[in-house]
Amino acid sequence: MTQLIFINLPVADLDRSIAFYEAVGATKNPMFSDETAACMVVSDVIHVMLLTHDKWRSFTDRAIPDAQVSAQMLLCLSREDKAAVDATVAQAAGAGGLPDPNSPQDYGFMYGRSYADPDGHIWEVMWMDPTAVAAGPEAFAAHDLTPA
Structure with a gap:
């Protein structure tokens, strides 16, 4: 299974x-x-x-944290291209979500944005260039992935 x-x-x-x-x-x-x-x-x-x-x-029995003011986790989904990342965030915003609670990130070979659902749960949406992924860790070593 x-x-x-x-x-x-x-x-x-x-x-x-x-x-x-x-x-x-x-x-x-x-x-x-x-x-x-x-x-x-x-x-x-x-x-x-x-x-x-x-x-x-x-x-x-654990308390439910208020996701509007704290973050316990970030959930991330991949998309097929940058346009699909932008479209997903636009759909979320149009449905009452908060676009980009975290700053967008564009490293050229990797692009990401985020949205928060109505309860404040943050979803990241990202795209990675398939050729960079296929190249392995060496492709990422040349890039500073530290958030700005």
Whole structure:
């Protein structure tokens, strides 16, 4: 069986979050969705589980951090080219997300931007030149990847 990833995110308004994730290209899987959770399919192997706060609390006793003011993780998805990176951020902004909570990065062979969903969870969107990736670590050694 292919290994899958299910990213679980606490959300304040499930319907708003479903609409947002659909606007950036995910589809809802009704088999794993109900009034407390929605399984949003990003790709064949990537799924985002949107959980109401009450549902989230059934999995852990840890406090739900306010993602509008703190960041526990950054999630990153690749895109096929720079234009697709820009289009994804534009879709997110049009659906109520915050564009570029982190500064855009353009290293020529690698390009990235970000957006925050309505709950403040940050998603990075990036493209890497396939020839640079194929060249291996040496292709990256010549570039300063320290954020500006």
